[in-house]
Amino acid sequence: MEKLVPVSLSNRHIHVTKEHLEILFGEGHELTKTKDLSQPGQFACDEKVDIVGPKSTLKGVRILGPVRPETQLEISLYDARTMGVDGIVRPSGNIKGTPGCTIIGTKGQVEIKEGVIVASRHVHLHTSDSEKFGLKDKDIVKVKVGKERGVIFENVMVRVHPTYALDMHIDIEEGNAAGIGNGTMGEIIR
């Protein structure tokens, strides 16, 4: 059986804590949903911030909601070079020892000491997909995507949860390297 998965390309974005959100946009501020994302409960927001690095500023970086326990900026390796920080590839949430940055909102600014990562690619599986595909949480797979510019991504981590929707997450550079857009189907191979 072919194990097919839709692929989503993430552009640079940021997750913020409730505390940081209120510093950036004012006390009591709530995120304004622009649109839902592929994972249930996750959404893109109207709110954007500027990110100041040692070398340059990334303007208009979108916040993704809901608020999280830790503030985390997800950028590409290209962005990291542009900003002047080390581009460290990490799974989301694993920010210890990563670079920091300054975040500027409409009402205030926050300096974080760590939290700038290049998100490592991964596949979300709903528990039912996990059974169907014979894969379990934290399995490492290969995923084949694209045609003319086709690539096989190695070391792709599988994440399984009853709240997840079937979806592979890669960044813009990984998507461009494969010449694909959002919603292209990839094939999980082992």
Added chain:
Amino acid sequence: MEKLVPVSLSNRHIHVTKEHLEILFGEGHELTKTKDLSQPGQFACDEKVDIVGPKSTLKGVRILGPVRPETQLEISLYDARTMGVDGIVRPSGNIKGTPGCTIIGTKGQVEIKEGVIVASRHVHLHTSDSEKFGLKDKDIVKVKVGKERGVIFENVMVRVHPTYALDMHIDIEEGNAAGIGNGTMGEIIR
């Protein structure tokens, strides 16, 4: 036998005709070599130009020498989106029907009707490598690169010539997608 090849990452750059060079930098202008590139006779130049697209301008794009029979701008898919042109993946020299742009030098400007490409990845083999690896001109191979962010590039064209040096050419996005820098070794697989 492992078929190993060093990988070079190309940032955006432009090749120009002698005629265009003289419009951009003045009559009789000759290119100033900054450094030699991996392929014999090819070199990076001090001269840079600005590239005007429908949506934005790419500043300071380096000219690679020597002058060529056709002017050709090589950018990433990300650059293409930034400029506001279609990103068309093509082998170098195959520019028919590709987008144009305006090129601005210190002394003048040139509008090209076509010539903006996203260069398709390829491997240069010297004739002796070709024999050693059992590969011939225009063979299509896969190349495995990278570790933590490892990828296998499919549809990589082999080019063989007695003037070539062993080298794989990919663009910055392909390099970043694999988490590699210049000079990393890739393995040709079939």
